[in-house]
Amino acid sequence: MALVLLAMLTDAVNAPSLSFYLLLAAVPAIVVAGLAAVEELLETDALPHRRAIAMLHVVTLLLVLTAAALRAPLRAEGTVPRAAVSAAIACLVVFAIQALLGSLPAIRRAVGSRPAAGEISL
Numbered sequence: 001m002a003l004v005l006l007a008m009l010t011d012a013v014n015a016p017s018l019s020f021y022l023l024l025a026a027v028p029a030i031v032v033a034g035l036a037a038v039e040e041l042l043e044t045d046a047l048p049h050r051r052a053i054a055m056l057h058v059v060t061l062l063l064v065l066t067a068a069a070l071r072a073p074l075r076a077e078g079t080v081p082r083a084a085v086s087a088a089i090a091c092l093v094v095f096a097i098q099a100l101l102g103s104l105p106a107i108r109r110a111v112g113s114r115p116a117a118g119e120i121s122l
Contacts, residue, residue: 001095003029004064008088016071016080023068023088030061049101056098063091 003026007019034057040046041054070084 001092004088004091004095007067008085008092011080011085011088014078016078017075019080020068020071020075023064023071026064027061027068030057030064033057034061047105049104053098053101056094056101060091060094060098063087063094067091 003022007022007026010016010019010022034054037050037054037057041051064087067084067087070081070087074081
């Protein structure tokens with residue numbers, strides 16, 4: 001996630017070549033994270049949200065590859081296609097969804113451990 005975010009920031013400071021290389025560096029990181037998620041699914045009794053997180057790794061990988069592929073031919077000109085920026089932003093949104101899904105068990109525990117309205121906790 002940090003590499004994609006850095007790529008977006010380097011776009012803002014008009015460094016498209018650096019953005020391209022940051023996106024390329026994000027590819028193996030996403031692949032490793034995806035393989036770890038699949039391994040977790042195979043080794044343990046996976047919770048339903050873990051399966052969704054593993055599937056979303058494929059989406060993030062496709063979005064990063066799309067963003068990098070769209071930038072590649074235009075790097076020398078110093079321009080960034082809007083579709084490449086949109087793909088990178090969509091990737092960040094999918095990362096946020098993954099983070100939300102990953103935190104669901106903690107949110108459920110926090111909400112479930114609070115006393116109901118009008119209930120006295122001893």
